Amino acid sequence: MTGSTLLSTHELKARYGDFQALYGIDFNIAEGEVVALIGANGAGKSTLLKSIMGLLRVAPDMVRLDDRPVGGSQPHRMVSHGVAIVPEGRRLFSGMSVVDNLRVALDHAVPRQGELWTIERIFALFPILKEKQAAPVQSLSGGQQQMVAIGRALLNQPRLLLCDEISLGLAPKVVREIYQSIPSISKNGTAIVLVEQDVGLARSASDRLYCMLEGRVTLTGRSADVSRETIGEAYFGASHAVA
Ligand SMILES: Nc1ncnc2c1ncn2[C@@H]1O[C@H](COP(=O)(O)OP(=O)(O)O)[C@@H](O)[C@H]1O
Numbered sequence: 001m002t003g004s005t006l007l008s009t010h011e012l013k014a015r016y017g018d019f020q021a022l023y024g025i026d027f028n029i030a031e032g033e034v035v036a037l038i039g040a041n042g043a044g045k046s047t048l049l050k051s052i053m054g055l056l057r058v059a060p061d062m063v064r065l066d067d068r069p070v071g072g073s074q075p076h077r078m079v080s081h082g083v084a085i086v087p088e089g090r091r092l093f094s095g096m097s098v099v100d101n102l103r104v105a106l107d108h109a110v111p112r113q114g115e116l117w118t119i120e121r122i123f124a125l126f127p128i129l130k131e132k133q134a135a136p137v138q139s140l141s142g143g144q145q146q147m148v149a150i151g152r153a154l155l156n157q158p159r160l161l162l163c164d165e166i167s168l169g170l171a172p173k174v175v176r177e178i179y180q181s182i183p184s185i186s187k188n189g190t191a192i193v194l195v196e197q198d199v200g201l202a203r204s205a206s207d208r209l210y211c212m213l214e215g216r217v218t219l220t221g222r223s224a225d226v227s228r229e230t231i232g233e234a235y236f237g238a239s240h241a242v243a
């Protein structure tokens with residue numbers, strides 16, 4: 001079930017030097033909600049996640065958590081506020097074992113109330129990781145590495161989990177396996193943002209979706225309600241929409 005607003009962005013603008021990547025993004029997510037963020041390559045999806053996570057500088061009021069300004073906080077502060085990211089490209093310690101990659105996150109875990117994620121719970125979520133726990137991460141398949149990356153983020157005990165294209169480059173069967181874990185993650189009230197290029201997958205896995213195009217939100221709505229045509233226009237721009 002979803003609750004009150006957990007995190008919101010307000011007229012969020014972000015730049016890389018002279019290049020403006022985001023032009024005033026209004027985004028929000030409630031406790032326990034799964035929100036998909038779709039859009040073509042270069043739309044600004046990763047930039048929005050990085051801005052929320054404190055990996056890009058933004059003004060304090062542009063990001064609010066529990067209605068308090070947190071924009072521009074350092075990433076480790078955002079982790080202690082309960083925001084974790086599964087970054088693009090996973091960024092694991094590839095020479096280290098599965099369990100050691102997970103332990104690293106435990107070392108940085110923040111005290112939190114409620115049911116906490118443990119390594120055992122990660123193994124219950126992704127049983128293959130238990131079998132491979134002693135293996136170096138680099139010997140795992142791409143899908144299994146993605147599971148380690150998700151597990152590591154969960155061990156930060158997030159209230160909000162930001163996932164950047166976790167299905168990218170994976171076989172459909174593995175993608176299904178990973179997406180099947182989403183409901184068990186959100187059922188404890190953890191909110192999840194899914195950046196996803198596969199629109200069908202994004203829709204079926206989420207409560208609501210946002211579509212971005214060239215640094216702006218072009219569509220937002222309940223995932224079950226928005227039509228394919230509407231998404232097509234928002235995704236490519238009205239001028240490119242297929243009749
Ligand atoms: N480090 C960077 N330096 C300069 N421009 C960047 C950088 N990262 C992304 N961009 C640009 O910002 C825009 C949005 O990128 P990004 O957020 O990565 O899009 P998406 O994740 O939707 O594919 C793109 O035009 C991209 O080229």
Ligand SMILES: [Mg+2]
Binds near residue numbers: 047165
């Ligand atoms: Mg991206």
